[in-house]
Amino acid sequence: xxxxxxxxxxxxxxxxxxxxxxxxxxxxxxxxxxxxxxxxxxxxxxxxxxxxxxxxxxxxxxxxxxxxxxxxxxxxxxxxxxxxxxxxxxxxxxxxxxxxxxxxxxxxxxxxxxxxxxxxxxxxxxxxxxxxxxxxxxxxxxxxxxxxxxxxxxxxxxxxxxxxxxxxxxxxxxxxxxxxxxxxxxxxxxxxxxxxxxxxxxxxxxxxxxxxxxxxxxxxxxxxxxxxxxxxxxxxxxxxxxxxxxxxxxxxxxxxxxxxxxxxxxxxx
Amino acid sequence: xxxxxxxxxxxxxxxxxxxxxxxxxxxxxxxxxxxxxxxxxxxxxxxxxxxxxxxxxxxxxxxxxxxxxxxxxxxxxxxxxxxxxxxxxxxxxxxxxxxxxxxxxxxxxxxxxxxxxxxxxxxxxxxxxxxxxxxxxxxxxxxxxxxxxxxxxxxxxxxxxxxxxxxxxxxxxxxxxxxxxxxxxxxxxxxxxxxxxxxxxxxxxxxxxxxxxxxxxxxxxxxxxxxxxxxxxxxxxxxxxxxxxxxxxxxxxxxxxxxxxxxxxxxxxxxxxxxxxxxxxxxxxxxxxxxxxxxxxxxxxxxxxxxxxxxxxxxxxxxxx
Numbered sequence: 001x002x003x004x005x006x007x008x009x010x011x012x013x014x015x016x017x018x019x020x021x022x023x024x025x026x027x028x029x030x031x032x033x034x035x036x037x038x039x040x041x042x043x044x045x046x047x048x049x050x051x052x053x054x055x056x057x058x059x060x061x062x063x064x065x066x067x068x069x070x071x072x073x074x075x076x077x078x079x080x081x082x083x084x085x086x087x088x089x090x091x092x093x094x095x096x097x098x099x100x101x102x103x104x105x106x107x108x109x110x111x112x113x114x115x116x117x118x119x120x121x122x123x124x125x126x127x128x129x130x131x132x133x134x135x136x137x138x139x140x141x142x143x144x145x146x147x148x149x150x151x152x153x154x155x156x157x158x159x160x161x162x163x164x165x166x167x168x169x170x171x172x173x174x175x176x177x178x179x180x181x182x183x184x185x186x187x188x189x190x191x192x193x194x195x196x197x198x199x200x201x202x203x204x205x206x207x208x209x210x211x212x213x214x215x216x217x218x219x220x221x222x223x224x225x226x227x228x229x230x231x232x233x234x235x236x237x238x239x240x241x242x243x244x245x246x247x248x249x250x251x252x253x254x255x256x257x258x259x260x261x262x263x264x265x266x267x268x269x
Numbered sequence: 270x271x272x273x274x275x276x277x278x279x280x281x282x283x284x285x286x287x288x289x290x291x292x293x294x295x296x297x298x299x300x301x302x303x304x305x306x307x308x309x310x311x312x313x314x315x316x317x318x319x320x321x322x323x324x325x326x327x328x329x330x331x332x333x334x335x336x337x338x339x340x341x342x343x344x345x346x347x348x349x350x351x352x353x354x355x356x357x358x359x360x361x362x363x364x365x366x367x368x369x370x371x372x373x374x375x376x377x378x379x380x381x382x383x384x385x386x387x388x389x390x391x392x393x394x395x396x397x398x399x400x401x402x403x404x405x406x407x408x409x410x411x412x413x414x415x416x417x418x419x420x421x422x423x424x425x426x427x428x429x430x431x432x433x434x435x436x437x438x439x440x441x442x443x444x445x446x447x448x449x450x451x452x453x454x455x456x457x458x459x460x461x462x463x464x465x466x467x468x469x470x471x472x473x474x475x476x477x478x479x480x481x482x483x484x485x486x487x488x489x490x491x492x493x494x495x496x497x498x499x500x501x502x503x504x505x506x507x508x509x510x511x512x513x514x515x516x517x518x519x520x521x522x523x524x525x526x527x528x529x530x531x532x533x534x535x536x537x538x539x540x541x542x543x544x545x546x547x548x549x550x551x552x553x554x555x556x557x558x559x560x561x562x563x564x565x566x567x568x569x570x571x572x573x574x575x576x577x578x579x580x581x582x583x584x585x586x587x588x589x590x
Contacts (some may be wrong), residue, residue, distance in 0.1 A: 059311070059574065060574065061560075081515040
């Protein structure tokens with residue numbers, strides 16, 4: 001198997017995903033509307049909610065809108081990760097997953113390509129959101145918009161891997177509502193996306209601990225620091241570790257002889 | 270050759286360094302001290318004890334001396350800005366809070382809130398020259414850059430008093446919005462800007478007619494009107510922008526000084542009180558009384574870049590080049 005084969009397969013998968021995303025204008029708009037509603041409505045209502053304390057990477061006082069912007073980027077990527085997992089379940093039901101799986105390339109590579117494709121889409125969404133936020137006067141240093149790219153890539157991969165892992169568990173499309181309740185909401189609300197850790201600590205020590213070790217918190221902090229030209233090694237290690245864990249489990253899950261497929265009795269799809 | 274280039278580059282960098290090496294002096298009302306801040310690194314350099322309840326601060330013309338109104342000691346102390354030691358005192362009268370130095374650096378005008386007076390001090394002789402009776406509770410005081418007028422604002426009488434600097438007599442009074450606080454001339458001396466703490470307004474007066482030509486109401490979305498208490502006001506050298514500290518509204522208003530429109534409200538620390546420009550007017554420093562820090566504003570971008578913790582109740586601010 002030559003490198004060219006790998007490249008062609010990956011380019012095909014990523015290209016298809018981006019093309020699909022760009023053609024589905026409704027999906028693009030709805031992916032943007034969700035965080036924008038949070039920004040313009042929710043955050044506007046809580047403008048002065050943060051109180052007094054400056055926490056890194058910020059060096060001065062900020063409005064709530066500024067605080068939740070990285071959290072909303074995390075939300076974009078979280079939903080995108082879950083959405084691609086949803087489309088995996090769909091693909092499986094429709095049979096196009098089978099087409100992919102019979103491709104004579106290693107399974108891990110195909111799954112990784114799927115992930116990269118999903119991440120590429122989420123990065124496009126994140127930059128579109130940042131562009132609108134810029135016009136709304138939420139402006140980070142210019143280099144921050146460059147530094148955020150590797151952070152977006154890693155976070156996108158991590159959340160995508162989580163989605164992939166979940167998709168290996170979900171038998172039918174209808175079960176996706178459960179993912180919403182048991183994965184997306186706890187991950188999002190028990191994180192630093194909406195409120196800083198010190199604020200969570202004020203209300204509950206347990207919530208504080210949960211939020212601190214929530215991989216989504218770490219992902220949001222990685223994005224937040226990168227946007228302000230700073231590097232957060234703890235967040236990087238945590239997000240990277242979570243990616244490897246989820247990815248490893250997902251590859252196992254998609255293995256027809258060992259994984260969840262057998263237990264579902266489908267034997268492959 | 271490369272080495273020489275490198276050396277000269279390093280040399281250039283070393284030369285260009287001191288251009289920004291200004292020091293910000295901040296009076297700490299509760300800590301009875303003066304804080305020294307390096308605004309470029311955004312770091313507190315050191316804190317030097319001074320008398321009781323230091324509030325108003327100003328530098329001498331040559332920048333070698335810092336005048337500090339130590340209100341509870343009823344005196345203005347003179348601090349050497351190199352050695353940071355006290356080198357003298359000025360007879361300010363009771364409870365000095367704010368004061369202004371004349372543009373020639375010779376005289377100082379001090380408001381004495383309890384005595385309803387403005388004390389005029391000869392700085393070199395360290396003597397009070399005269400005391401001028403003004404309205405009830407004089408607060409803000411300033412001298413026009415052309416050295417024609419000294420202005421005192423009285424908080425309870427709601428008036429600005431126009432004092433002729435030659436005769437030291439009040440020539441005219443202007444009735445303004447309730448509780449006028451800070452007063453500041455434009456660099457060309459043509460306009461006087463004054464803030465009203467209770468009305469939440471900034472008034473612009475014409476120096477020739479001594480009448481209000483514009484009243485600017487400050488309003489911030491999501492902040493109640495009671496919290497909008499404008500205090501310090503400064504106007505840049507080209508009269509392009511005026512900046513107003515808005516007290517418990519925790520914001521600095523950026524006002525276009527040509528159109529009198531508020532262009533932006535910048536979020537800073539709590540109870541922002543006084544303002545000072547950097548010598549090149551590229552930055553503005555604010556003292557935030559109850560959050561115990563100063564905020565640094567980039568004036569080219571109109572963005573707050575950093576807030577630096579300095580100590581308890583920062584009040585006055587002066588910048589030494």
